[in-house]
Amino acid sequence: MTPEEILPDDLMERIRGRAAGYDQDNSFFHEDLAELAAAGYLKVFVPVPDGGLGLGLEAAAALQRRLATAAPATALAVNMHLVWTGVAHVLAARGDDSLGFVLKEAGQGEVFAFGISEAGNDSMLFDSGTTATPEGDGSYSFTGRKIFTSLSLGWTRLGIFGKDAAARNGDGELVFGFIGRETPGHETLTDWNTLGMRASQSNTTLLQGAVVPPERIFRKLPVGPNQDPLVFAIFACFETLLAAVYTGIGERAFTLALEAAKHRTSAKYGGRSYAQDPDIRWKIAEAAMAMDGIQPQLASVARDVDALVDHGPQWFPKLVGLKVRATENARAVVDIAVRVSGGSSYFRGSELERLYRDVLAGIFHPSNEESAHSTVANAWLGPLEM
Incomplete structure (x- = not known):
């Protein structure tokens, strides 16, 4: 099944239509959660015999990218359920059924x-x-x-x-x-x-x-770092699915930037759209290249988890590097979109104004920038000598 089949356009539009209200009221996404559950979305990792979709991490990441384009906060929260069910799936694929009950209960409608x-x-x-x-x-x-x-x-x-x-x-x-x-x-x-x-x-x-x-x-x-498969499974699902959500935010911001560039007009250019402004075109190109870089990285890392690829000690640098790049990339693209869209995006209630606030949360999720750089440096240079 494709992301568009699992999250059809009409469902996406209903979810998008509620996002601003949830944000304004600081309220939980009860309606979104109910509709997603009814659509089988919470059973992405659940095996087909247990009532699920039987998909892997690459497919789940693609779905979360799509959901985040409609409602980032909904996607971020649903991530937590998908992390646990994803961990159970990743462990089972490696012969560890210690969380098999998580998949069975998720198939019965439990929310983790x-x-x-x-x-x-x-x-x-x-x-x-x-x-x-x-x-x-x-x-x-x-x-x-x-x-x-x-x-x-x-x-x-x-x-x-x-x-x-x-x-x-x-x-x-x-x-x-x-x-x-x-x-x-x-x-x-x-x-x-x-x-x-x-x-x-x-x-x-x-x-x-x-x-x-x-x-x-x-x-x-x-206590302390160890090589237990649970640790790998949590990091793999948590970092990859976070990266997917923020990549989705970047994608939505890029779409809004394109719409603004095409519909805003410039007196300087004789009433033509800003799509003819060389500076705006440069910014759009910059955002497009940023998105072109992160999308294949996200898919590749998720695919390697599904395929049981053994990256050895490089797995954790790959995972934390993906998370940091995706969140920082999304911040940069949202910033470009705001600049392209002009002052209207600064007003309360603008979708870009909300995306600008939502995307900042990416700097707080583990692994943060400092921890990620330490992980990557240790992988390539060895531990810091004390």
């Missing part, structure tokens, strides 16, 4: 969200400020504060992790599991009032002794 990020935790997946306390029966209780919980008002399953500091002879152990919406001991704050990506409602989640039963504990890893 990502409760991983913590303020000040630069180690990301390799350490945690959340405590994971063993309860003696194989279950763990989690206490901590998770930030940027996209889909906070729509999830039915939340993937979390924390640290059992006493485990492994005091070296600590990172424990991963899922809670349900009905699980006691968690609270969603209403603290999402941001510059952009407002409909994602990425509110803070407080874990206050939320218990994950043994059958929902799916990984225990040592």
